[in-house]
Amino acid sequence: MTLLFRIAVFVPCVFLIMVVYCAPRATTAKGVASIAARKTVKVCGWTVVLVAAMLAIEAIWLP
């Protein structure tokens, strides 16, 4: 599974999950989509940080 394929699946999936997760916080589709987009960026950012941290740990302690 290539990195591009993983990203192509992961990011839209996170957005769709965030749409449902953020649904109670707004009454309109526009409001929900706006909150979900912000949450998606946040989650994807944290995912990059976690993956980078795991790769760093692997490089340092698991030669």
Added chain:
Amino acid sequence: MQPLHALLATLFVPGSAHFVLGRPVRAVVVALTTIGLFWIGYSIVGTHMWYHELVPSTGGGIRGLLFRIFPVMMLPESPNLGCTMVASMMRDIDSVEAMRLERMPGGLVHLGLLLTACSGVLNALWMCDAHWLAQNREPRAKIAPPMAALASWLLPGSGHVLAGQRDKGLLLGAAVLVMFFGGLAISGGHAVDRVLADAWFDGQVLCGTGVIFGSLVTAPLRYDALPTYNDLGITLCTVAGFMNLLVMTNAYTVAEDGPDSVVVVEEAKS
């Protein structure tokens, strides 16, 4: 009738609480969609249904006895506890022949397992309905909360549309269905298959449209080898099922508090 009593009565005898609460027609509908579906499904699959229990209930001891009386390990059928209990009591658990039969799938197995599963999910929703009716409350939307949740199970997002949040309902429905059918497409149509992936099916069944389509249309299709991304497809369909559980819960809340109620929450947070 107390709401809790209505809930418990429906758990054991579907339709009984609705009848006592003065809704005889709805009681008949409840009985048909729970007891009726369960026994049609059970007459198709028979004891093979027990092959899909989450925890093996065979063997003696107190644990075996409790599981035999209260088959709560039989998801998603167990919310229809009365029917599942009767079927469990009729089960021949001790003989080798019976165990062999449980392992043997027959014809129309996907249809039979779908019907028994749907009876459990529907009874959970009818339990909510009985609880709501016993409270004697008026919904602030055009539709009663349990009906909004039921509509969302049948077609994700429709509960919001009926409760007055049209565009939000369409967005939520699209999100769930894109996730579900995306997973189904990635797996070549074999993500929803209770025979091969029964534990995952318990999550997938929370998305009514998807699981009915998957069980009836794609699951019976023949294939020589599992698709490359079958695991990914199964996961996406299961996540879509749990997403729809959130949608159903939110549809219930929107119908209960009114279509504008969450604006206050949003304004308070911002």
